[in-house]
Amino acid sequence: MVLNFKLDASKLNWTIACKAAGLAMFILSLGLVFNLDFALTATxxxxxxxxxxxxxxYQHRLQSTLLMMASFSLASISVTLLFPLPWLFAIGLFCSSYLFMxxxxxxxxxxxxxxxSLIIAIYTMLGYNTYETPWLQPFWLVIGALSYALLSLLINALYPTRWLDRQLDxxxxxxxxYQLTKTRLFQREANITDIQVKLTxxxxxxxxxxxxxxxxxxxYQQRNKQHVGSSQMDRFFKAQLLHERLSSSHLDYQRLQRVLPRTLLADTRTVxxxxxxxxxxxxxxxxAEKELVSAVDDLETARANLKxxxxxxxxxxxxxxxxxxLCFNEQHFPEPEQSFSPFTRISVKQYLSQAADISLSINRHALRMATLMLLAYGLIKLSGDEHAYWLMLSCLLVVKPNYHDTKKRVDKRVYGTIVxxxxxxxxxxLRLPDIALTSLIPGLVLLFFLxxxxxxxxxxxxxxxxxxxxLDLQGYPANEALIVRTLVTVIGALMAMAALRYLWPDWQHxxxxxxxSQLFANTANYQTAIFNQYFNGDVEETTNFRLSRYHAYQSEAELVRHWQYMLAEPSHKQRLSPDLYQLVGLSHHLLSHLSALSTHRTELQSNQAAERLxxxxxxxxxxxxxxxxxxxxxGPHRPIVQAxxxxxxxxxxxxxPQLVGNELLIAYQLQLIGKDLKKIRQLLVNGKW
Structure with missing residues (x-):
C-alpha cells in the first residue's frame, strides 16, 4: 500500500515538523486578529x-540565513516583475530552473x-492574482521563511547535537x-540465499x-573547531566497528545447517x-553482560563436545x-581529535565553467527539469486557468535524477492527491466556520513534515x-481548484515519466x-589496510584503517542501490540486472570475509607466514x-581476464602448513576470499558488461 500507517515513530521528522507547525499556529493566530490572507502567505x-x-x-548560520532570504526574495520578486510579460518570463523560468537545479x-x-527557491517562485505564481498589490506577496513569503530560519537557529543553538543524536539512535x-535478520541463518531449513540478499x-x-x-x-566540527572530539563521534566509530564485526562471515551456513544439532542451532540463535x-x-x-558472556561460553562448551x-x-x-x-564497555578509539576531511564540492568558478558540459549527470538533470518547467508553463498559458500552476509544482517535486526515485514519487503524488x-x-x-478551518492548518503542516x-x-x-x-478561507471556489489540481497532478506525472525516458535519460547500465570498478578499488584499499595491521601487529582503529573500511562499505551500498534502481527501469534497460544481482551477493561475501579477517587481526607469530601472507x-x-x-x-590497454x-x-x-593457532583463521578466510574472487572473475568474463 502507498499509504502505509505501520510506521516507526522514531523515523518521523519531529524537529522540523514541530517548528513549522508551531510557527504556523502563531502566524495564523495573528492572522485571525489582523489579516488572514497575509498569514496564509507567510505560512x-x-x-x-x-x-x-x-x-x-547550520554550518555557517548567518551566511545560510542571508543566502536563503536572498534566494527566496530573488525568486519571488522575479516572478512578480516578469509575470505580466510571458516571453521574458519563459526565458527567465528556463534559465533560473537550469542554474538552480x-x-x-x-x-x-x-x-x-x-x-x-523554485517552490517559492511557484507559490508566487499561484497567488499572483489573489493580491490587489502583487508586491506584498514576496514580502510575506520571505517574512514567513525568515521566521522559520530564526527559530531554527535559536533551537539549534540550544540543542546543537539533537539531530546527530537522533541519527545515531x-x-x-x-x-x-541487521543482527536479528542474521539470526535466521541459524534456523533449520532456512532459505540462506534469500536471507543473505536481505542482509546485503x-x-x-x-x-x-x-x-x-x-x-x-x-x-558539527566546522562549527566547533576548538572541540573536535565528541561523544557523538565515539558513538559513530562504535557503530562502524559493530557493523564490521556483525557483517563478518566465518561460516558456510548451508553446511552448518547440515552438521549442527538442532539444539545447538537453536541455542546459538537465542544468544x-x-x-x-x-x-x-x-x-x-x-x-546482562555476564549473562551473555556465560551463554556464549556454554555454546563453546557444547561445540567442544561435538566432533x-x-x-x-x-x-x-x-x-x-x-x-x-563493545556493547557494554567504552571503546578506546585512538586519535579522538581526528577531524573529517571536507567533502568533495566545487567552487563557484568551477560551477559556472561546467554549466555547458552536458556530459555531467547533474547538468542533464537540470536541463531536463528546465525543459519540463518550460513545457508546463506553455500548457498552463494555453489552458488559461490560474490554478494550473500546480502542474509546475508537481513536475518540480516528483522529477528526480534517476528513474527509480521519480517513479516512486509519481505514484505517491497521484495517490496522495486523490486521498x-x-x-x-x-x-x-461539513461547512465548518473559518476559525475551525484555520485551527486545522497547523496540524496539517505538522503531518506534512512528519x-x-x-x-x-x-x-x-x-x-x-x-x-x-x-482557498476556502480566501473566498475562492475550492472544489473547482481541487478538480484542476487532480488533473494537473496526473498530467504532471505523465510528463515526469516521459521526461525521464526521452529527455537526456540517465540509465543505470x-x-x-x-x-x-570503484568498488574493486575501495575493497583493495580495505584489504591492504587489514594486511598492514597484521604485519605491524597493530589492532588499533587508526584513521587510515577506518577510512578504508568506510569507503569499502559505502561502495558496496552504492552497488546495491545501483542494482535496485535498475530494477525499476523499463525491461529493455535491465539487461545487466541478473549479473548485477550475482555481483551484489559476491561482493557482500567478499567484504564479509575480509571483515572477519579484520575482526581477528593480530600479530603474526611466524616470519615465514608473514612473508607468504x-x-x-x-x-x-x-x-x-x-x-x-x-x-x-x-582497446589495447584492456587486460585479458581468464575465467x-x-x-x-x-x-x-x-x-x-606454516600457520599455527589463531593464524589458521587467516587460511580459512583466505580460502573463502579466493573462492569469492574466482566467482567474480568468472562473472566478469561471462557477463554482459
Missing amino acids: LGVVAAGLADSPDF RMPVLGQKYGAISLC QIFKQISL AQSADIAEQLGVIRHGLYV LVKIARVIGAKHLDAS DVPPRFAYMLKNLHKVIA GVGFAAALSY FFHLNYAISVAMITVFVAIS KQSRKII ACLGELIQSELQLMHDYLLLK NNDAFTRAINQIL
Missing part, C-alpha cells in the same frame, strides 16, 4: 523554509535552498535489525546512514537475538565475545487539504562499469586491480 513561506532545512544550514554541486545546503536500531540490502542501508552521520559530524536486542536498547542492564562442528564456529564465538564487550481531495471534499461538505521523507503520499494528502482550506596480499591486490582495469580500460586462475588457491595451500 507558505514557513513551509518552503522547512523544506530547505538541512544539517548543512545545478546548485547541489556546491553542497547540500545550496541544493536544498535552490529547490525551495537510528543507526543502532538498524544494526540491531540492510548492510547497504547501514552504510548509507553512516554516511549521513559522517556528514553531520563534519558540519544472537539477545545480542541484537542489547545493540538496539537505549539503556543497558550491567547484569563434526567446523572449527570456524569457534572463531564466530570469539567474535561474539568482542561484540558483547487529499477526498478529505477536502468531506471538509467542504511524513515528507518517510511516506510522501501522506504529505501530499495533507498539503492538498491545506490548499483547499486556504551506463554507470555500471564505473560503480563496480604478504605475497597473498599482493595477489589479491593484483586480482582486484586487474578486474578494475578490465572494466574501465578499452579460471588457480594461482591464488595454490598460494593458500602453500601457506597452510
Whole structure:
C-alpha cells in the first residue's frame, strides 16, 4: 500500500515538523486578529523554509540565513516583475530552473535552498492574482521563511547535537535489525540465499546512514573547531566497528545447517537475538553482560563436545565475545581529535565553467527539469486557468535524477492527491466556520513534515487539504481548484515519466562499469589496510584503517542501490540486472570475509607466514586491480581476464602448513576470499558488461 500507517515513530521528522507547525499556529493566530490572507502567505513561506532545512544550514548560520532570504526574495520578486510579460518570463523560468537545479554541486545546503527557491517562485505564481498589490506577496513569503530560519537557529543553538543524536539512535536500531535478520541463518531449513540478499540490502542501508552521520559530524566540527572530539563521534566509530564485526562471515551456513544439532542451532540463535536486542536498547542492564558472556561460553562448551562442528564456529564465538564487550564497555578509539576531511564540492568558478558540459549527470538533470518547467508553463498559458500552476509544482517535486526515485514519487503524488481531495471534499461538505478551518492548518503542516521523507503520499494528502482550506478561507471556489489540481497532478506525472525516458535519460547500465570498478578499488584499499595491521601487529582503529573500511562499505551500498534502481527501469534497460544481482551477493561475501579477517587481526607469530601472507596480499591486490582495469580500460590497454586462475588457491595451500593457532583463521578466510574472487572473475568474463 502507498499509504502505509505501520510506521516507526522514531523515523518521523519531529524537529522540523514541530517548528513549522508551531510557527504556523502563531502566524495564523495573528492572522485571525489582523489579516488572514497575509498569514496564509507567510505560512507558505514557513513551509518552503522547512523544506530547505538541512544539517548543512547550520554550518555557517548567518551566511545560510542571508543566502536563503536572498534566494527566496530573488525568486519571488522575479516572478512578480516578469509575470505580466510571458516571453521574458519563459526565458527567465528556463534559465533560473537550469542554474538552480545545478546548485547541489556546491553542497547540500545550496541544493536544498535552490529547490525551495523554485517552490517559492511557484507559490508566487499561484497567488499572483489573489493580491490587489502583487508586491506584498514576496514580502510575506520571505517574512514567513525568515521566521522559520530564526527559530531554527535559536533551537539549534540550544540543542546543537539533537539531530546527530537522533541519527545515531537510528543507526543502532538498524544494526540491531541487521543482527536479528542474521539470526535466521541459524534456523533449520532456512532459505540462506534469500536471507543473505536481505542482509546485503540492510548492510547497504547501514552504510548509507553512516554516511549521513559522517556528514553531520563534519558540519558539527566546522562549527566547533576548538572541540573536535565528541561523544557523538565515539558513538559513530562504535557503530562502524559493530557493523564490521556483525557483517563478518566465518561460516558456510548451508553446511552448518547440515552438521549442527538442532539444539545447538537453536541455542546459538537465542544468544544472537539477545545480542541484537542489547545493540538496539537505549539503556543497558550491567547484569546482562555476564549473562551473555556465560551463554556464549556454554555454546563453546557444547561445540567442544561435538566432533563434526567446523572449527570456524569457534572463531564466530570469539567474535561474539568482542561484540558483547563493545556493547557494554567504552571503546578506546585512538586519535579522538581526528577531524573529517571536507567533502568533495566545487567552487563557484568551477560551477559556472561546467554549466555547458552536458556530459555531467547533474547538468542533464537540470536541463531536463528546465525543459519540463518550460513545457508546463506553455500548457498552463494555453489552458488559461490560474490554478494550473500546480502542474509546475508537481513536475518540480516528483522529477528526480534517476528513474527509480521519480517513479516512486509519481505514484505517491497521484495517490496522495486523490486521498487529499477526498478529505477536502468531506471538509467542504461539513461547512465548518473559518476559525475551525484555520485551527486545522497547523496540524496539517505538522503531518506534512512528519511524513515528507518517510511516506510522501501522506504529505501530499495533507498539503492538498491545506490548499483547499486556504482557498476556502480566501473566498475562492475550492472544489473547482481541487478538480484542476487532480488533473494537473496526473498530467504532471505523465510528463515526469516521459521526461525521464526521452529527455537526456540517465540509465543505470551506463554507470555500471564505473560503480563496480570503484568498488574493486575501495575493497583493495580495505584489504591492504587489514594486511598492514597484521604485519605491524597493530589492532588499533587508526584513521587510515577506518577510512578504508568506510569507503569499502559505502561502495558496496552504492552497488546495491545501483542494482535496485535498475530494477525499476523499463525491461529493455535491465539487461545487466541478473549479473548485477550475482555481483551484489559476491561482493557482500567478499567484504564479509575480509571483515572477519579484520575482526581477528593480530600479530603474526611466524616470519615465514608473514612473508607468504604478504605475497597473498599482493595477489589479491593484483586480482582486484586487474578486474578494475578490465572494466574501465578499452582497446589495447584492456587486460585479458581468464575465467579460471588457480594461482591464488595454490598460494593458500602453500601457506597452510606454516600457520599455527589463531593464524589458521587467516587460511580459512583466505580460502573463502579466493573462492569469492574466482566467482567474480568468472562473472566478469561471462557477463554482459
